[in-house]
Amino acid sequence: MNSLSSKHFYLIYKLIFEVLKYALISFVIILILFPIYFLIVQASLNNSEALSNNVFLAPKDSLWTNIKEVMDQLFLNGFxxxxxxxxxxxxxxxxxxxxxxxxxxxxxxxxxxxxxxxxxxxxxxxxxxxxxxxxxxxxxxxxxxxxxxxxxxxxxxxxxxxxxxxxxxxxxxxxxxxxxxxxxxxxxxxxxxxxxxxxxxxxxxxxxxxxxxxxxxxxxxxxxxxxxxxxxxxxxxxxxxxxxxxxxNFYNLKAAASFIALIIPLCTYLIFSPFVNKQISKSF
Missing domain, CATH: 1.10.3720.10 (MetI-like)
Incomplete structure (x- = not known):
């Protein structure tokens, strides 16, 4: 009987541990990705929405329009x-x-x-x-x-x-x-x-x-x-x-430009980081 109770206690403990582990992982992922999500939200606003005092938490439909607008001659020079x-x-x-x-x-x-x-x-x-x-x-x-x-x-x-x-x-x-x-x-x-x-x-x-x-x-x-x-x-x-x-000062356009500046190194890191970390760990 004591053995059965101990087994149940262990299973409950393991279940709670797994739930807390995945909850912590989810929280860290959200914490890391939220600034990028918020940047995308700001970059998707049109000019009138950007100048208003409203707070937007969901992306709008002006992201690609803003990206096209900021990709001017200054962008080409910087790129x-x-x-x-x-x-x-x-x-x-x-x-x-x-x-x-x-x-x-x-x-x-x-x-x-x-x-x-x-x-x-x-x-x-x-x-x-x-x-x-x-x-x-x-x-x-x-x-x-x-x-x-x-x-x-x-x-x-x-x-x-x-x-x-x-x-x-x-x-x-x-x-x-x-x-x-x-x-x-x-x-x-x-x-x-x-x-x-x-x-x-x-x-x-x-x-x-x-x-x-x-x-x-x-x-x-x-x-x-x-x-x-x-x-x-x-x-x-x-x-x-x-x-x-x-x-x-249209911060939606600034956010669109920031998104362009961020996306290239971020994609490079996400694609190659598992391979790079694996090779570094083998070498040391």
């Missing part, structure tokens, strides 16, 4: 600069990190320790404290006046995490393969293609994902260097969408 920045930072990071990682594999332990200390020092330096120096350098070299793409990503070139991750993968290449490519007298390009590339595909994939999202979302640095410029990025463009004049 172009952001996309070119994404391409450039990916090219630079993959190229520079590959060369740096190959160099670290070959140097002595003492040299590695010196590089580690230097990397840690640079990574611990607050990024915003470097902005003034970057801007002075760009103005003195006239780079900012001729082209904005490289200046937009100069603050993102160094990433201690991605560099060390790439180096760790290169260090894990089996010694027998390294000896074989030495015996076969392969040149540098052949070594890279036939030996290293197999191990570098996942690190390159991670670099592309993280670098793309970072370059797309970067806000403080572009705002700092493009204050007096007609050039924009996506992160700057959406702030001014809907501000037609001093008397009218």
């Amino acid at each position: 172009k600069n952001s996309m070119l920045s994404v391409l450039l930072i990916n090219f630079l990071r993959i190229s520079l990190y590959s060369l740096a990682s190959l160099g670290l594999v070959k140097v002595s332990k003492f040299s590695k320790k010196v590089f580690y200390l230097l990397f840690i020092f640079v990574s611990l330096t607050p990024e915003i404290s470097l902005y003034m120096g970057y801007k002075i350098l760009l103005y003195k070299s006239n780079i900012l006046e001729s082209n904005v793409i490289f200046p937009l990503i100069i603050n993102q070139i160094f990433s201690f995490f991605l560099l060390m991750y790439l180096y760790k993968i290169l260090s894990s290449v089996p010694q027998n393969k390294i000896k074989l490519m030495t015996i076969d007298n392969l040149n540098m390009f052949q070594r890279f293609v036939y030996v290293y590339l197999k191990y570098l595909k996942m690190p390159y994939f991670l670099i592309i994902i993280f670098s793309s999202i970072q370059a797309w979302n970067d806000f403080l640095w572009p705002t700092y260097i493009l204050t007096s410029s007609s050039e924009q990025t996506i992160s700057i463009w959406f702030q001014f969408s809907g501000s037609r004049d001093a008397s009218a």
Whole structure:
């Protein structure tokens, strides 16, 4: 009898635990998704609804109209600069990190320790404290006046995490393969293609994902260097969408622009995050 009561108690306890677990998960999901839902609601309002004092909790039918309206020449300029920045930072990071990682594999332990200390020092330096120096350098070299793409990503070139991750993968290449490519007298390009590339595909994939999202979302640095410029990025463009004049600020248009700026990195994260997290957990 006592055994039966204990079993019933355990089943009730397990049922309550499962209900509370799924209730907590549902609450967290709602908490995370509600700001996005509210943004969509605001972006779906027409101009008269946006200027009214009413509170709307359900989406209206003006979302696509507002999206079309904010996708103007300023959007095209910001989209172009952001996309070119994404391409450039990916090219630079993959190229520079590959060369740096190959160099670290070959140097002595003492040299590695010196590089580690230097990397840690640079990574611990607050990024915003470097902005003034970057801007002075760009103005003195006239780079900012001729082209904005490289200046937009100069603050993102160094990433201690991605560099060390790439180096760790290169260090894990089996010694027998390294000896074989030495015996076969392969040149540098052949070594890279036939030996290293197999191990570098996942690190390159991670670099592309993280670098793309970072370059797309970067806000403080572009705002700092493009204050007096007609050039924009996506992160700057959406702030001014809907501000037609001093008397009218259509936050529904601003919300539509914010939705456009958000949807690309969000979709990228949702699609690739399970795969990325799985690969990272395998590597460490």
